[in-house]
Amino acid sequence: GKRITYINVMRNMSVDCDCAGLSAAKPTIANIGILASTDILAIDQACVDLVYSHTKDNHDLVERMESRHGLRQLSAMAEHKMGNTQYELIEID
Structure with a gap:
């Protein structure tokens, strides 16, 4: 719906999913x-x-993203008209 906000936290990123826990x-x-x-x-x-x-x-x-075809998610969302690949990045300190 129109009342959904998505939040992505890009902090201390590793090649592993955070679901890997301590073994990541x-x-x-x-x-x-x-x-x-x-x-x-x-x-x-x-x-x-x-x-x-x-x-x-x-x-x-x-x-890891490229070898696992992780970018396919973006093209699939575009094909399904789930959003727009164009964005304006606004930095807030």
Whole structure:
């Protein structure tokens, strides 16, 4: 519905899902920030773009996303008209 807000926390990211618990690989990307949007596709696209922009420490996470076809989620959402890949990133300190 129109009253849904999506919040993604991009903090201490590792190649493993947080469901792996204590056995998860150590984080390689520190705190990028917290994103919020009313568009699920826009927020996920922004998160992927931010991961790609952290070129010095993103290699393992990018490899994991690409080798597991993680970007397919974005194209599938676009095909199903679940949102927009275009977004405006507004930083708040």
